Amino acid sequence: MVCRFSTRLLNIxxxxxCKTQELNxxxxxxxxxxxxxYSPDIVTYNTLISAYCRFLGFDAAYSFxxxxxxxxxxxxxxxxxxxxxxxxxxxxxxxxxxxxxxxxAKMLRTGIxxxxxxxxxxxxxxxxxxxxxxxxxxxxxxxxxxLSPCAATINTMINGFCENGYVSNALRMFWNYQRRGVxxxxxxxxxxxxxxCKSGRLYEARNMLKELxxxxxxxxxxxxxTVMKCCFRxxxxxxxxxxxxxxxxxxxxxxxxxxxxxxxxxxxxxxKKEANDCTGQMIKSGIRLDMVSYNxxxxxxxxxxxxxxxxxxxxxxxxxxxxxxxxxxxDGLCKTGYVDKAVEQLKQMKADGQxxxxxxxxxxxxxxxxxxxxxxAWKVFNEMDVKDSVTxxxxxHGLCKNQNFSLASKLILYCINDGVGVPRSANRAVxxxxxxxxxxxxxxxxxxxxxxxxxxxxxxxxxxNSERITLPHxxxxxxxxxxxxxxxxxxxxxxxxLRSLGTGSYTL
DNA sequence: CTAGGGTTAG
Numbered sequence: 041m042v043c044r045f046s047t048r049l050l051n052i053x054x055x056x057x058c059k060t061q062e063l064n065x066x067x068x069x070x071x072x073x074x075x076x077x078y079s080p081d082i083v084t085y086n087t088l089i090s091a092y093c094r095f096l097g098f099d100a101a102y103s104f105x106x107x108x109x110x111x112x113x114x115x116x117x118x119x120x121x122x123x124x125x126x127x128x129x130x131x132x133x134x135x136x137x138x139x140x141x142x143x144x145a146k147m148l149r150t151g152i153x154x155x156x157x158x159x160x161x162x163x164x165x166x167x168x169x170x171x172x173x174x175x176x177x178x179x180x181x182x183x184x185x186x187l188s189p190c191a192a193t194i195n196t197m198i199n200g201f202c203e204n205g206y207v208s209n210a211l212r213m214f215w216n217y218q219r220r221g222v223x224x225x226x227x228x229x230x231x232x233x234x235x236x237c238k239s240g241r242l243y244e245a246r247n248m249l250k251e252l253x254x255x256x257x258x259x260x261x262x263x264x265x266t267v268m269k270c271c272f273r274x275x276x277x278x279x280x281x282x283x284x285x286x287x288x289x290x291x292x293x294x295x296x297x298x299x300x301x302x303x304x305x306x307x308x309x310x311x312k313k314e315a316n317d318c319t320g321q322m323i324k325s326g327i328r329l330d331m332v333s334y335n336x337x338x339x340x341x342x343x344x345x346x347x348x349x350x351x352x353x354x355x356x357x358x359x360x361x362x363x364x365x366x367x368x369x370x371d372g373l374c375k376t377g378y379v380d381k382a383v384e385q386l387k388q389m390k391a392d393g394q395x396x397x398x399x400x401x402x403x404x405x406x407x408x409x410x411x412x413x414x415x416x417a418w419k420v421f422n423e424m425d426v427k428d429s430v431t432x433x434x435x436x437h438g439l440c441k442n443q444n445f446s447l448a449s450k451l452i453l454y455c456i457n458d459g460v461g462v463p464r465s466a467n468r469a470v471x472x473x474x475x476x477x478x479x480x481x482x483x484x485x486x487x488x489x490x491x492x493x494x495x496x497x498x499x500x501x502x503x504x505n506s507e508r509i510t511l512p513h514x515x516x517x518x519x520x521x522x523x524x525x526x527x528x529x530x531x532x533x534x535x536x537x538l539r540s541l542g543t544g545s546y547t548l
Numbered sequence: 549c550t551a552g553g554g555t556t557a558g
Contacts, residue, residue: 265553297554335555367556402557433558
Protein backbone atom coordinates (compact mmCIF):
# COMPACT_ATOMS: atom_id res chain seq x y z
CA MET A 41 0.00 0.00 0.00
CA VAL A 42 2.74 2.41 1.01
CA CYS A 43 4.66 1.40 -2.06
CA ARG A 44 1.77 2.06 -4.42
CA PHE A 45 1.29 5.47 -2.90
CA SER A 46 4.98 6.27 -3.39
CA THR A 47 4.81 5.26 -7.01
CA ARG A 48 1.88 7.57 -7.60
CA LEU A 49 3.68 10.37 -5.85
CA LEU A 50 6.75 9.71 -7.95
CA ASN A 51 4.66 9.76 -11.10
CA ILE A 52 3.02 13.02 -10.17
CA UNK A 53 6.40 14.63 -9.42
CA UNK A 54 7.88 13.39 -12.65
CA UNK A 55 4.85 14.49 -14.64
CA UNK A 56 5.04 17.99 -13.25
CA UNK A 57 8.77 18.23 -13.92
CA CYS A 58 8.06 17.11 -17.48
CA LYS A 59 5.33 19.68 -17.82
CA THR A 60 7.76 22.47 -16.95
CA GLN A 61 10.29 20.94 -19.32
CA GLU A 62 12.79 20.14 -16.56
CA LEU A 63 13.66 16.82 -18.12
CA ASN A 64 17.03 16.50 -16.41
CA UNK A 65 15.41 16.91 -13.02
CA UNK A 66 12.71 14.44 -14.00
CA UNK A 67 15.25 11.85 -15.01
CA UNK A 68 17.29 12.45 -11.86
CA UNK A 69 14.14 12.04 -9.80
CA UNK A 70 13.66 8.65 -11.39
CA UNK A 71 17.26 7.64 -10.72
CA UNK A 72 17.10 8.82 -7.10
CA UNK A 73 13.77 7.13 -6.54
CA UNK A 74 15.12 3.82 -7.79
CA UNK A 75 18.18 4.16 -5.50
CA UNK A 76 15.87 4.79 -2.56
CA UNK A 77 13.97 1.65 -3.34
CA TYR A 78 10.82 3.15 -4.80
CA SER A 79 9.54 1.25 -7.76
CA PRO A 80 8.56 3.17 -10.84
CA ASP A 81 5.85 1.65 -12.99
CA ILE A 82 5.05 1.84 -16.68
CA VAL A 83 3.29 5.18 -16.19
CA THR A 84 6.54 6.67 -14.90
CA TYR A 85 8.41 5.55 -17.99
CA ASN A 86 5.63 6.53 -20.37
CA THR A 87 5.52 10.02 -18.92
CA LEU A 88 9.23 10.46 -19.51
CA ILE A 89 9.15 8.95 -22.99
CA SER A 90 6.42 11.26 -24.19
CA ALA A 91 8.12 14.29 -22.68
CA TYR A 92 11.36 13.31 -24.43
CA CYS A 93 9.47 12.95 -27.70
CA ARG A 94 7.83 16.31 -27.31
CA PHE A 95 10.79 18.38 -26.20
CA LEU A 96 13.91 16.60 -27.42
CA GLY A 97 12.68 14.67 -30.41
CA PHE A 98 12.22 11.05 -31.23
CA ASP A 99 15.90 10.09 -31.21
CA ALA A 100 16.35 11.29 -27.65
CA ALA A 101 13.21 9.47 -26.56
CA TYR A 102 14.23 6.26 -28.21
CA SER A 103 17.74 6.36 -26.74
CA PHE A 104 16.24 6.96 -23.33
CA UNK A 105 13.92 4.02 -23.84
CA UNK A 106 16.87 1.90 -24.96
CA UNK A 107 19.12 2.95 -22.06
CA UNK A 108 16.32 2.24 -19.65
CA UNK A 109 15.68 -1.29 -20.86
CA UNK A 110 17.76 -2.82 -18.05
CA UNK A 111 16.01 -0.72 -15.47
CA UNK A 112 12.67 -1.68 -16.94
CA UNK A 113 13.54 -5.33 -16.53
CA UNK A 114 14.70 -4.81 -12.95
CA UNK A 115 11.50 -3.01 -12.11
CA UNK A 116 9.54 -5.79 -13.81
CA UNK A 117 7.96 -3.19 -16.02
CA UNK A 118 6.97 -4.10 -19.56
CA UNK A 119 6.14 -1.57 -22.27
CA UNK A 120 2.43 -1.25 -22.96
CA UNK A 121 0.22 0.19 -25.65
CA UNK A 122 0.78 3.72 -24.32
CA UNK A 123 4.55 3.32 -24.55
CA UNK A 124 4.30 2.41 -28.19
CA UNK A 125 1.66 5.01 -28.96
CA UNK A 126 3.88 7.68 -27.45
CA UNK A 127 6.90 6.53 -29.42
CA UNK A 128 4.90 6.37 -32.65
CA UNK A 129 3.59 9.86 -31.95
CA UNK A 130 7.16 11.02 -31.37
CA UNK A 131 8.29 9.54 -34.66
CA UNK A 132 5.30 11.19 -36.33
CA UNK A 133 6.25 14.56 -34.89
CA UNK A 134 9.64 14.18 -36.57
CA UNK A 135 7.94 13.01 -39.77
CA UNK A 136 9.57 9.58 -39.57
CA UNK A 137 6.93 7.51 -41.31
CA UNK A 138 9.00 4.35 -41.68
CA UNK A 139 10.02 4.49 -38.05
CA UNK A 140 6.38 4.77 -37.01
CA UNK A 141 5.50 1.76 -39.10
CA UNK A 142 8.46 -0.15 -37.76
CA UNK A 143 7.37 0.58 -34.19
CA UNK A 144 3.86 -0.47 -35.04
CA ALA A 145 5.15 -3.74 -36.43
CA LYS A 146 7.29 -4.25 -33.36
CA MET A 147 4.31 -3.57 -31.15
CA LEU A 148 2.24 -6.23 -32.87
CA ARG A 149 5.14 -8.66 -32.74
CA THR A 150 5.54 -8.05 -29.00
CA GLY A 151 1.95 -9.11 -28.57
CA ILE A 152 0.57 -5.71 -27.59
CA UNK A 153 -2.86 -4.98 -28.98
CA UNK A 154 -3.14 -1.62 -30.69
CA UNK A 155 -5.96 0.62 -29.56
CA UNK A 156 -7.86 3.47 -31.18
CA UNK A 157 -5.05 5.89 -30.28
CA UNK A 158 -2.62 3.79 -32.25
CA UNK A 159 -4.98 4.23 -35.17
CA UNK A 160 -5.21 7.99 -34.62
CA UNK A 161 -1.47 8.37 -34.43
CA UNK A 162 -0.76 6.26 -37.50
CA UNK A 163 -3.41 8.13 -39.48
CA UNK A 164 -1.88 11.40 -38.36
CA UNK A 165 1.52 10.17 -39.51
CA UNK A 166 0.20 9.42 -43.00
CA UNK A 167 -1.62 12.75 -43.20
CA UNK A 168 1.46 14.65 -42.05
CA UNK A 169 3.57 12.96 -44.71
CA UNK A 170 1.03 13.86 -47.39
CA UNK A 171 -0.62 10.48 -47.92
CA UNK A 172 -4.31 10.95 -47.13
CA UNK A 173 -5.30 7.81 -49.03
CA UNK A 174 -3.15 5.67 -46.77
CA UNK A 175 -4.55 7.43 -43.71
CA UNK A 176 -8.05 6.51 -44.82
CA UNK A 177 -6.92 2.95 -45.31
CA UNK A 178 -5.56 2.80 -41.77
CA UNK A 179 -8.89 4.09 -40.52
CA UNK A 180 -10.85 1.47 -42.43
CA UNK A 181 -8.60 -1.33 -41.35
CA UNK A 182 -8.88 -0.44 -37.71
CA UNK A 183 -12.66 -0.31 -37.94
CA UNK A 184 -12.48 -3.66 -39.66
CA UNK A 185 -10.54 -5.01 -36.71
CA UNK A 186 -13.37 -3.99 -34.43
CA LEU A 187 -12.14 -0.73 -32.91
CA SER A 188 -14.60 2.11 -32.69
CA PRO A 189 -13.60 5.67 -33.51
CA CYS A 190 -13.40 8.25 -30.77
CA ALA A 191 -13.66 12.03 -31.00
CA ALA A 192 -9.94 12.35 -31.68
CA THR A 193 -10.27 9.95 -34.59
CA ILE A 194 -12.79 12.27 -36.22
CA ASN A 195 -10.65 15.30 -35.46
CA THR A 196 -7.52 13.71 -36.82
CA MET A 197 -9.36 12.85 -40.04
CA ILE A 198 -10.92 16.27 -40.44
CA ASN A 199 -7.65 18.02 -39.71
CA GLY A 200 -5.73 15.70 -41.99
CA PHE A 201 -8.14 16.37 -44.84
CA CYS A 202 -7.78 20.12 -44.34
CA GLU A 203 -3.98 19.98 -44.21
CA ASN A 204 -3.85 18.02 -47.44
CA GLY A 205 -6.16 20.40 -49.29
CA TYR A 206 -9.32 18.33 -49.11
CA VAL A 207 -11.44 20.75 -47.14
CA SER A 208 -14.52 19.42 -48.91
CA ASN A 209 -13.94 15.96 -47.49
CA ALA A 210 -13.50 17.51 -44.06
CA LEU A 211 -16.74 19.44 -44.37
CA ARG A 212 -18.65 16.44 -45.60
CA MET A 213 -17.45 14.39 -42.66
CA PHE A 214 -18.43 17.16 -40.27
CA TRP A 215 -21.94 17.51 -41.70
CA ASN A 216 -22.42 13.75 -41.68
CA TYR A 217 -21.82 13.60 -37.95
CA GLN A 218 -23.83 16.76 -37.42
CA ARG A 219 -26.80 15.27 -39.26
CA ARG A 220 -26.65 12.13 -37.15
CA GLY A 221 -26.84 14.27 -34.04
CA VAL A 222 -23.33 13.46 -32.83
CA UNK A 223 -22.15 16.35 -30.73
CA UNK A 224 -18.62 17.29 -31.65
CA UNK A 225 -16.11 18.97 -29.34
CA UNK A 226 -14.98 22.55 -29.87
CA UNK A 227 -11.68 21.28 -31.27
CA UNK A 228 -13.51 20.04 -34.37
CA UNK A 229 -14.94 23.50 -34.99
CA UNK A 230 -11.54 25.11 -34.46
CA UNK A 231 -9.93 22.72 -36.92
CA UNK A 232 -12.54 23.51 -39.56
CA UNK A 233 -12.45 27.26 -39.02
CA UNK A 234 -8.69 27.14 -39.41
CA UNK A 235 -8.86 24.93 -42.49
CA UNK A 236 -11.43 27.17 -44.14
CA CYS A 237 -9.48 30.34 -43.31
CA LYS A 238 -6.23 28.94 -44.66
CA SER A 239 -7.83 27.91 -47.92
CA GLY A 240 -9.32 31.37 -48.30
CA ARG A 241 -12.92 30.31 -47.75
CA LEU A 242 -13.70 33.12 -45.34
CA TYR A 243 -17.45 33.09 -45.86
CA GLU A 244 -17.67 29.45 -44.88
CA ALA A 245 -15.33 30.01 -41.96
CA ARG A 246 -17.75 32.62 -40.72
CA ASN A 247 -20.63 30.18 -41.01
CA MET A 248 -18.67 27.59 -39.10
CA LEU A 249 -18.15 30.13 -36.34
CA LYS A 250 -21.93 30.60 -36.21
CA GLU A 251 -22.31 26.83 -36.21
CA LEU A 252 -19.98 26.67 -33.22
CA UNK A 253 -22.11 29.14 -31.31
CA UNK A 254 -25.30 27.25 -32.21
CA UNK A 255 -23.74 24.07 -30.84
CA UNK A 256 -23.64 25.59 -27.37
CA UNK A 257 -19.86 25.79 -27.15
CA UNK A 258 -18.23 29.03 -26.10
CA UNK A 259 -15.38 30.04 -28.44
CA UNK A 260 -12.07 29.64 -26.63
CA UNK A 261 -8.64 31.27 -26.91
CA UNK A 262 -7.78 28.99 -29.79
CA UNK A 263 -10.92 29.92 -31.72
CA UNK A 264 -10.20 33.60 -31.30
CA UNK A 265 -6.52 33.27 -32.14
CA THR A 266 -7.47 31.39 -35.29
CA VAL A 267 -9.98 34.01 -36.39
CA MET A 268 -7.67 36.89 -35.44
CA LYS A 269 -4.89 35.40 -37.53
CA CYS A 270 -7.33 34.87 -40.37
CA CYS A 271 -8.27 38.56 -40.31
CA PHE A 272 -4.63 39.62 -40.45
CA ARG A 273 -3.76 37.40 -43.34
CA UNK A 274 -6.76 38.49 -45.34
CA UNK A 275 -5.99 42.16 -44.81
CA UNK A 276 -8.81 42.88 -42.35
CA UNK A 277 -6.37 44.46 -39.95
CA UNK A 278 -8.81 46.52 -37.89
CA UNK A 279 -11.11 43.57 -37.47
CA UNK A 280 -8.15 41.52 -36.22
CA UNK A 281 -7.23 44.11 -33.62
CA UNK A 282 -10.86 44.35 -32.56
CA UNK A 283 -10.79 40.64 -31.76
CA UNK A 284 -7.61 41.22 -29.81
CA UNK A 285 -9.28 43.95 -27.74
CA UNK A 286 -12.45 41.89 -27.28
CA UNK A 287 -10.42 38.99 -25.97
CA UNK A 288 -8.83 41.28 -23.41
CA UNK A 289 -12.14 42.87 -22.47
CA UNK A 290 -13.75 39.47 -21.96
CA UNK A 291 -10.92 38.31 -19.76
CA UNK A 292 -9.51 35.55 -21.92
CA UNK A 293 -6.15 34.31 -20.74
CA UNK A 294 -3.56 35.01 -23.38
CA UNK A 295 -1.07 32.32 -24.14
CA UNK A 296 2.02 32.63 -26.28
CA UNK A 297 0.05 31.82 -29.47
CA UNK A 298 -2.35 34.70 -28.90
CA UNK A 299 0.43 37.09 -27.91
CA UNK A 300 2.67 36.20 -30.84
CA UNK A 301 -0.16 36.57 -33.34
CA UNK A 302 -1.00 40.04 -32.07
CA UNK A 303 2.61 41.21 -31.62
CA UNK A 304 3.56 40.17 -35.14
CA UNK A 305 0.57 41.99 -36.58
CA UNK A 306 1.45 45.14 -34.63
CA UNK A 307 5.00 44.93 -35.94
CA UNK A 308 3.88 44.35 -39.50
CA UNK A 309 1.61 47.39 -39.65
CA UNK A 310 4.16 49.55 -37.87
CA UNK A 311 2.27 50.06 -34.61
CA LYS A 312 5.48 50.20 -32.63
CA LYS A 313 4.12 51.27 -29.29
CA GLU A 314 1.43 48.60 -29.27
CA ALA A 315 3.94 45.95 -30.32
CA ASN A 316 6.20 46.97 -27.48
CA ASP A 317 3.42 47.09 -24.90
CA CYS A 318 2.07 43.74 -25.95
CA THR A 319 5.52 42.16 -25.78
CA GLY A 320 5.99 43.66 -22.34
CA GLN A 321 2.70 42.13 -21.23
CA MET A 322 3.70 38.76 -22.59
CA ILE A 323 6.98 38.79 -20.69
CA LYS A 324 5.37 40.13 -17.52
CA SER A 325 2.59 37.54 -17.63
CA GLY A 326 5.12 34.91 -16.66
CA ILE A 327 4.09 32.39 -19.31
CA ARG A 328 6.91 30.19 -20.45
CA LEU A 329 8.47 31.74 -23.53
CA ASP A 330 9.09 29.15 -26.19
CA MET A 331 11.11 29.35 -29.38
CA VAL A 332 8.35 31.09 -31.33
CA SER A 333 7.99 33.71 -28.59
CA TYR A 334 11.71 34.40 -28.71
CA ASN A 335 11.61 34.60 -32.49
CA UNK A 336 8.80 37.13 -32.19
CA UNK A 337 10.71 39.23 -29.65
CA UNK A 338 13.85 39.03 -31.80
CA UNK A 339 11.79 40.23 -34.75
CA UNK A 340 10.52 43.17 -32.70
CA UNK A 341 14.10 44.13 -31.80
CA UNK A 342 15.19 43.85 -35.43
CA UNK A 343 12.34 46.01 -36.67
CA UNK A 344 13.37 48.64 -34.13
CA UNK A 345 16.84 48.58 -35.62
CA UNK A 346 18.30 46.78 -32.63
CA UNK A 347 19.37 43.67 -34.42
CA UNK A 348 22.48 43.25 -32.29
CA UNK A 349 20.21 43.07 -29.25
CA UNK A 350 18.17 40.45 -31.07
CA UNK A 351 21.28 38.42 -31.73
CA UNK A 352 22.41 38.55 -28.13
CA UNK A 353 18.89 37.65 -26.96
CA UNK A 354 19.04 34.51 -29.06
CA UNK A 355 22.56 33.55 -28.10
CA UNK A 356 22.01 34.27 -24.38
CA UNK A 357 19.10 31.92 -24.35
CA UNK A 358 21.41 29.32 -25.80
CA UNK A 359 19.93 26.25 -27.36
CA UNK A 360 16.83 26.57 -29.44
CA UNK A 361 16.60 28.31 -32.77
CA UNK A 362 15.14 27.35 -36.11
CA UNK A 363 14.88 28.58 -39.68
CA UNK A 364 12.63 31.43 -38.57
CA UNK A 365 15.30 32.62 -36.16
CA UNK A 366 17.96 32.74 -38.87
CA UNK A 367 15.63 34.46 -41.33
CA UNK A 368 14.66 37.11 -38.77
CA UNK A 369 18.28 37.83 -37.84
CA UNK A 370 19.53 37.81 -41.42
CA ASP A 371 16.79 40.19 -42.47
CA GLY A 372 17.65 42.38 -39.50
CA LEU A 373 21.30 42.47 -40.57
CA CYS A 374 20.34 43.33 -44.15
CA LYS A 375 18.06 46.15 -43.16
CA THR A 376 20.57 47.76 -40.78
CA GLY A 377 23.32 47.85 -43.39
CA TYR A 378 25.25 44.70 -42.49
CA VAL A 379 24.66 42.85 -45.75
CA ASP A 380 28.15 41.35 -45.64
CA LYS A 381 27.41 39.93 -42.19
CA ALA A 382 24.16 38.52 -43.55
CA VAL A 383 25.99 36.81 -46.40
CA GLU A 384 28.40 35.39 -43.86
CA GLN A 385 25.47 33.96 -41.91
CA LEU A 386 24.07 32.39 -45.07
CA LYS A 387 27.39 30.68 -45.68
CA GLN A 388 27.51 29.55 -42.07
CA MET A 389 24.05 28.04 -42.42
CA LYS A 390 25.12 26.14 -45.48
CA ALA A 391 28.31 24.95 -43.74
CA ASP A 392 26.28 23.77 -40.76
CA GLY A 393 24.27 21.63 -43.13
CA GLN A 394 20.96 23.28 -42.24
CA UNK A 395 18.07 22.71 -44.55
CA UNK A 396 17.79 25.38 -47.23
CA UNK A 397 16.20 28.51 -45.94
CA UNK A 398 14.76 30.34 -48.91
CA UNK A 399 13.36 33.15 -46.76
CA UNK A 400 16.84 34.05 -45.54
CA UNK A 401 18.19 33.97 -49.08
CA UNK A 402 15.29 36.09 -50.28
CA UNK A 403 16.09 38.73 -47.68
CA UNK A 404 19.66 39.05 -48.91
CA UNK A 405 18.63 39.06 -52.57
CA UNK A 406 16.08 41.76 -51.90
CA UNK A 407 18.66 43.87 -50.10
CA UNK A 408 21.13 43.58 -52.97
CA UNK A 409 18.39 44.49 -55.44
CA UNK A 410 17.38 47.53 -53.45
CA UNK A 411 21.02 48.62 -53.35
CA UNK A 412 21.20 48.16 -57.10
CA UNK A 413 23.86 45.43 -56.82
CA UNK A 414 22.20 43.13 -59.31
CA UNK A 415 25.32 41.08 -59.82
CA UNK A 416 25.58 40.18 -56.15
CA ALA A 417 21.86 39.36 -56.18
CA TRP A 418 22.33 36.97 -59.11
CA LYS A 419 25.20 35.31 -57.31
CA VAL A 420 23.02 34.54 -54.29
CA PHE A 421 20.15 33.58 -56.58
CA ASN A 422 22.29 30.95 -58.26
CA GLU A 423 23.18 29.40 -54.92
CA MET A 424 19.54 28.73 -54.09
CA ASP A 425 18.05 25.41 -54.97
CA VAL A 426 14.43 26.34 -54.34
CA LYS A 427 13.34 29.72 -55.68
CA ASP A 428 9.88 31.03 -54.96
CA SER A 429 7.54 33.89 -55.71
CA VAL A 430 9.34 36.29 -53.37
CA THR A 431 12.72 35.55 -54.93
CA UNK A 432 11.42 36.46 -58.37
CA UNK A 433 9.48 39.47 -57.14
CA UNK A 434 12.61 41.00 -55.61
CA UNK A 435 14.62 40.38 -58.76
CA UNK A 436 11.90 41.74 -61.02
CA HIS A 437 11.74 44.95 -59.01
CA GLY A 438 15.53 45.12 -58.93
CA LEU A 439 15.76 44.72 -62.71
CA CYS A 440 13.13 47.40 -63.23
CA LYS A 441 15.11 49.75 -61.06
CA ASN A 442 18.09 49.10 -63.31
CA GLN A 443 15.97 49.74 -66.42
CA ASN A 444 16.41 46.15 -67.60
CA PHE A 445 12.75 45.62 -68.50
CA SER A 446 13.24 42.96 -71.12
CA LEU A 447 15.00 40.63 -68.68
CA ALA A 448 12.35 41.41 -66.05
CA SER A 449 9.72 40.53 -68.63
CA LYS A 450 11.44 37.22 -69.31
CA LEU A 451 11.41 36.45 -65.60
CA ILE A 452 7.68 37.06 -65.43
CA LEU A 453 7.10 34.71 -68.36
CA TYR A 454 9.29 32.14 -66.67
CA CYS A 455 7.18 32.45 -63.50
CA ILE A 456 3.96 32.05 -65.48
CA ASN A 457 5.24 28.89 -67.11
CA ASP A 458 6.37 27.56 -63.76
CA GLY A 459 3.08 28.33 -62.06
CA VAL A 460 4.73 30.81 -59.69
CA GLY A 461 2.54 33.81 -59.05
CA VAL A 462 4.02 37.26 -58.52
CA PRO A 463 2.09 40.21 -57.09
CA ARG A 464 0.35 42.73 -59.30
CA SER A 465 2.85 45.41 -58.31
CA ALA A 466 5.69 43.46 -59.94
CA ASN A 467 3.67 42.92 -63.12
CA ARG A 468 2.72 46.58 -63.24
CA ALA A 469 6.32 47.76 -62.77
CA VAL A 470 7.48 45.73 -65.76
CA UNK A 471 4.54 46.74 -67.99
CA UNK A 472 5.05 50.37 -67.14
CA UNK A 473 8.75 50.11 -67.90
CA UNK A 474 8.19 48.42 -71.23
CA UNK A 475 5.70 51.06 -72.21
CA UNK A 476 7.98 53.93 -71.18
CA UNK A 477 10.91 52.46 -73.09
CA UNK A 478 8.78 52.17 -76.22
CA UNK A 479 8.53 48.37 -76.32
CA UNK A 480 4.82 48.51 -77.12
CA UNK A 481 4.54 45.11 -78.72
CA UNK A 482 6.33 43.36 -75.86
CA UNK A 483 4.09 45.15 -73.41
CA UNK A 484 0.91 44.04 -75.11
CA UNK A 485 2.18 40.50 -75.37
CA UNK A 486 3.11 40.29 -71.70
CA UNK A 487 -0.16 41.85 -70.63
CA UNK A 488 -2.27 39.23 -72.35
CA UNK A 489 -0.16 36.40 -70.96
CA UNK A 490 -0.50 37.76 -67.44
CA UNK A 491 -4.25 38.05 -67.89
CA UNK A 492 -4.49 34.48 -69.12
CA UNK A 493 -2.42 33.19 -66.20
CA UNK A 494 -4.65 35.03 -63.74
CA UNK A 495 -7.75 33.54 -65.29
CA UNK A 496 -6.30 30.04 -65.17
CA UNK A 497 -5.27 30.45 -61.55
CA UNK A 498 -8.77 31.51 -60.48
CA UNK A 499 -10.16 28.53 -62.28
CA UNK A 500 -7.65 26.25 -60.57
CA UNK A 501 -8.53 27.57 -57.12
CA UNK A 502 -12.21 26.95 -57.76
CA UNK A 503 -11.49 23.43 -58.93
CA UNK A 504 -9.24 22.71 -55.98
CA ASN A 505 -11.78 23.95 -53.46
CA SER A 506 -14.33 21.46 -54.62
CA GLU A 507 -11.90 18.58 -55.00
CA ARG A 508 -12.58 15.50 -52.97
CA ILE A 509 -10.81 12.26 -52.31
CA THR A 510 -12.86 9.28 -53.28
CA LEU A 511 -12.80 6.70 -50.56
CA PRO A 512 -11.27 3.35 -51.45
CA HIS A 513 -13.39 0.23 -51.25
CA UNK A 514 -13.32 -1.64 -48.02
CA UNK A 515 -10.35 -3.90 -47.74
CA UNK A 516 -11.27 -7.51 -47.04
CA UNK A 517 -9.02 -9.24 -44.53
CA UNK A 518 -6.84 -11.66 -46.37
CA UNK A 519 -5.99 -14.79 -44.41
CA UNK A 520 -2.53 -14.94 -45.90
CA UNK A 521 -1.54 -11.69 -44.26
CA UNK A 522 -3.25 -12.37 -40.99
CA UNK A 523 -1.30 -11.37 -37.92
CA UNK A 524 -2.73 -13.18 -34.96
CA UNK A 525 -2.21 -11.07 -31.91
CA UNK A 526 -3.49 -12.56 -28.68
CA UNK A 527 -6.31 -14.24 -30.49
CA UNK A 528 -7.20 -11.11 -32.39
CA UNK A 529 -6.73 -11.21 -36.11
CA UNK A 530 -5.10 -7.97 -37.13
CA UNK A 531 -5.32 -8.80 -40.79
CA UNK A 532 -5.96 -5.33 -42.06
CA UNK A 533 -3.23 -3.94 -39.89
CA UNK A 534 -0.51 -6.25 -41.01
CA UNK A 535 -1.39 -5.57 -44.61
CA UNK A 536 -0.79 -1.87 -44.02
CA UNK A 537 2.69 -2.54 -42.76
CA LEU A 538 3.55 -4.96 -45.51
CA ARG A 539 2.37 -2.52 -48.14
CA SER A 540 4.40 0.34 -46.77
CA LEU A 541 7.56 -1.44 -45.74
CA GLY A 542 7.88 -3.25 -49.03
CA THR A 543 8.16 -6.96 -49.37
CA GLY A 544 10.44 -9.32 -47.57
CA SER A 545 12.69 -6.93 -45.69
CA TYR A 546 10.72 -7.09 -42.47
CA THR A 547 9.19 -10.13 -40.89
CA LEU A 548 6.30 -9.73 -38.58
C1' DC B 549 -0.12 9.21 -23.81
C1' DT B 550 -1.97 10.53 -28.37
C1' DA B 551 -5.89 15.54 -32.20
C1' DG B 552 -6.66 22.13 -32.95
C1' DG B 553 -4.39 28.13 -32.96
C1' DG B 554 1.21 31.48 -33.14
C1' DT B 555 6.92 33.42 -35.46
C1' DT B 556 10.43 35.20 -41.23
C1' DA B 557 11.16 37.62 -46.83
C1' DG B 558 8.55 40.96 -51.78
